[in-house]
Amino acid sequence: MSDVLLVLNAGSSSIKFALYEAHAEPTAEHLICEGGIGSLGHRPHFKVVNSDGQTRHDVYLAEGTSHDDAMTALIDWVETAFPDQHLAAVGHRVVHGGSLFDGPVHVTPEVIAQLRGFDRLAPLHQPHNVAAIEVLARLHPNLAQVACFDTAFHHHLPELATAFALPRCLTEQGVRRYGFHGLSYEYIAGRLPAVAGQAVADGRVVVAHLGAGASMCAMQRCRSVATTMGFTALDGLMMGSRCGELDPGVVLYLLEEKGMAAREIEDLLYRRSGLLGVSGISDDMRTLLASDDPRACEAVELFVYRVARELGSLAASLGGLDALVFTGGIGEHAAEIRRRVCEQAVWLGVALDDEANTRLSGAGRITQPDSKVSAWAIPTDEDLMIARHVWRLADGGR
């Protein structure tokens, strides 16, 4: 019987997963299948595809299926579909680890209690990440669980890059910048030498993770030195439905002058702003790029403007720029967004190769050979990063 590892990324309306062989440190070739249960709360759709893209399982679960029952269905499916394999461990994506965790940890009741303390700091993610851990602990108490954090890659940020200009006592209580999407940045840092060469990996690089959530990270020798997300995953870039950077005076105005409650403001800033709020059409970049509605065009323009401005800020934090990397659903697939960001970065020395950018699929360079600053697109793989962490933690413990 051989071991397999399950990677879980549990959200409010979906549980995404990937299953890896675990006889060696996982690589992309060790992926067995991936998928998830989507539309939880409506008519849950359980779909699994093999690593070659072939559909392996495609069923609808009963309307009203709870998160607990969905998790049971997922684990039961893994055990039934792979009777000769032993589920050795589960690795979870956990968005917020505060300053408590600088790397992955085995889940214990104490860790669960600590993670619950961050629920309000990542309301779209944390409660669902932790609920999945709790359900598995209840249903399969002997199954090893590992928590892997979005914040860990930024754990050693220079203190200056984490500080808000607030009274010291608040900083000491942990009100500071943490940064997120760290599993994605860590994966990209690991790919940089192979894709862009060792000289780039050793240099000053800004990585733009542009997905449903979006952030950017300035790296020096593949370590995070500055990032756009902050105390929560609300700061920085404009996102699908999140506002990104905002004058805190707006929040006070909404509280005092508009009489909004804290939870209403939370809903506004996390779920009704960003591309969705500005366009009034969709939180999905594909939909907006395909639309000729002026509100869709304005939303896209603001998205690009915010990325370009943060790029300048992060380049300043690095004292210059050697390379720019795009990743995440938008960064990997939207050549138009990459083109527009690069056009606004000409002043930094980015000379786009329009044809290479349009043609690119997968990982590669999108700037001209003599561009002072090179730009790249590299598909991210947070699941693989988690599988590796779980394997390393287990292997180290052997």
Ligand SMILES: Nc1ncnc2c1ncn2[C@@H]1O[C@H](COP(=O)(O)OP(=O)(O)O)[C@@H](O)[C@H]1O
């Ligand atoms: N071909 C494409 N062109 C433009 N945008 C795309 C394309 N494919 C995916 N996207 C965008 O990527 C975003 C989702 O990114 P993704 O990284 O998959 O999100 P998540 O954070 O949920 O993992 C959506 O806005 C989607 O429209």
Ligand SMILES: CC(=O)OP(=O)(O)O
């Ligand atoms: C931290 C975060 O914003 O994650 P996602 O992009 O998956 O929403």
Ligand SMILES: [Mg+2]
């Ligand atoms: Mg993502």
